[in-house]
Amino acid sequence: MKKVILTTLLALASSMFASATVITLDFEGVGDLNAVGNFYNGGAGTNYGVAFDGPTLALVDSDAGGSGNFANEPTGDTIMFFTSASASTMSVAAGFTTGFSFFYTSSSAGSVDVFDGVNGTGALLATLGFAAQHTGGGCVGDPSGDFCNWSAVGVAFAGTAKSVVFSGVAGSTGFDNITFGSETATGAVPEPSTYAMLGAGLVTLIAARRRS
Numbered sequence: 001m002k003k004v005i006l007t008t009l010l011a012l013a014s015s016m017f018a019s020a021t022v023i024t025l026d027f028e029g030v031g032d033l034n035a036v037g038n039f040y041n042g043g044a045g046t047n048y049g050v051a052f053d054g055p056t057l058a059l060v061d062s063d064a065g066g067s068g069n070f071a072n073e074p075t076g077d078t079i080m081f082f083t084s085a086s087a088s089t090m091s092v093a094a095g096f097t098t099g100f101s102f103f104y105t106s107s108s109a110g111s112v113d114v115f116d117g118v119n120g121t122g123a124l125l126a127t128l129g130f131a132a133q134h135t136g137g138g139c140v141g142d143p144s145g146d147f148c149n150w151s152a153v154g155v156a157f158a159g160t161a162k163s164v165v166f167s168g169v170a171g172s173t174g175f176d177n178i179t180f181g182s183e184t185a186t187g188a189v190p191e192p193s194t195y196a197m198l199g200a201g202l203v204t205l206i207a208a209r210r211r212s
């Protein structure tokens with residue numbers, strides 16, 4: 001009986017997706033350097049009908065045994081990034097409305113475009129540019145991680161969106177708490193400490209020393 005109820009609830013959650021239901025992807029459980037792919041589209045995660053293309057990977061904090069050079073992530077130990085291309089595409093065949101938002105940390109400027117067709121096709125509904133800020137506020141690691149400053153950003157739009165293209169420099173931007181149906185990303189990030197800012201130089205999200 002419980003299983004039936006759970007299944008029904010999951011089906012309801014999927015069917016409600018095109019409405020203004022707020023859904024957040026936290027990437028926990030995808031696994032270090034694994035493709036996000038269909039994790040949220042019938043894979044091991046909750047089935048929200050959200051599919052990511054090949055260059056989109058999950059990254060686990062090196063402090064939690066993964067390869068990530070980041071700190072203060074909004075949820076858990078896992079974030080999303082793209083490393084082998086200059087863009088990453090997320091498609092939601094059932095569509096979503098109202099707004100789109102997320103947390104990010106980045107060592108380079110980038111942008112996010114929301115389209116009304118899948119795979120970055122159709123009309124452009126909204127564009128959101130973001131600046132480099134990964135060491136902003138003199139943040140420090142948890143205990144390690146150069147990408148320690150996270151910002152919540154979002155856009156509102158009219159109509160129904162079916163895909164989002166994340167663009168920037170490969171390996172230089174991390175995303176977490178990707179939120180559909182709201183222009184305000186849910187979650188909280190620790191206030192950065194007031195340490196002196198260290199010279200960062202060229203940094204990427206992959207930690208220099210990987211565990212094997």
Ligand SMILES: [Ca+2]
Pocket residue numbers: 061063070071072073076077142
């Ligand atoms: Ca962490």
Ligand SMILES: [Ca+2]
Pocket residue numbers: 061062063069070071072141142143144145
């Ligand atoms: Ca860390």
Ligand SMILES: [Ca+2]
Pocket residue numbers: 026027028073074075076077078079176177
């Ligand atoms: Ca997370």
